[in-house]
Amino acid sequence: MAGHSQFKNIMHRKGAQDKKRAKIFARHTREIMVAARSGLPDPEQNSALRNAIMSARVANMPKDNIDRAIKRVAGGEEVANYEDVRYEGYGPGGVAVIVEASTDNRNRTASEVRAAFSKLGGALAETGSVSFMFDRVGVITYPLETADADSMFEAAAEAGADNVETLEEQHDIICDPDDFATVRDALNERFGAPSELGLQWRPQNTVSLTEDQASTMLKLIDVLDESDDVQNVSANFEIDDEIMAKLTAG
Known part of the structure; x- marks a missing residue:
């Protein structure tokens, strides 16, 4: 198995792992609000907002929830000021990892991400240190x-x-x-x-992992995904089909 799909990439999205509708909708609400703040709160004039709305609809988010998120921004309601941040680092086996988050508290999010890497044999690095790969x-x-x-x-x-x-x-x-x-x-x-x-x-290239490395890497992604602030996790590892079968058995 090459990453999350056939195309040698791993990208665990918030909601793809967590089946709870509330958490899925919370992620999309945050994306919509960030996009609405980035320009006009009108999807016809704001491509980022149009994309966020389409993603929410794909996840079967109710139209009322979508409209309410936009109106909160358009009406100037006092809401958390979310911003997009990116963290880069290395996981087990030298895997390059990019963590994308949306947060109203950079210190909290950075602490959670750093703790996840440290706990599972990884380390954060400077921005740009792995994204070039x-x-x-x-x-x-x-x-x-x-x-x-x-x-x-x-x-x-x-x-x-x-x-x-x-x-x-x-x-x-x-x-x-x-x-x-x-x-x-x-x-x-x-x-x-x-x-x-x-x-x-x-x-651009992938790293093959042993069974132990793969197990730890998947745990790292799961821990990162548990954070409400983390939106996407991307990494350049590849897991052999036999190893993946062992890890997912039962």
Whole structure:
């Protein structure tokens, strides 16, 4: 197994691991509010907000929850001032790790992230110390049954995407972050809402882990994911299918 999916990447999202709806919706509410503050609280004029809303809808977040989050910002209601922060470090086996968070208290979040790394054989590093080993890309995912591979590639190319990776259960459309909004809107118009979308850190190369290293690395991701502030965790490791089967047995 190469990371979280077939494409040799690991990206554990808040909500993908935690099945509690309240926590999933809390993450999306925070994303919507941060996006609304970054520009006008109008999705027609704010691409970041439009993307946050679409992600929330993919997670089946009720429309009332979405509208309420936007209105809180638009109405000037006193709410926590969340900001996006990024931490970089190394996990077991020298795995490069990027942690993306949204927080109203940098000291609290930094302390939680640092403690997770220290507890599980890792260490935080300076910003920029590992991100150069990743490519920042936009990824828009559609179920395999949406279209055949040729049709999806043609549509993605017309929309301005760089590539399409057709996997066992899905099509991943890859694009430059600057083109993300254009590609997203074009595909949405043609195929409807995607099953997942967003910006990702994709590793240029991966590190193979032993069973012990893999076990500890997965625990590190789980601990990081328990933090309400952590949004995404990306890392450049690869786990052999046999090792993954042992770790997930039972």
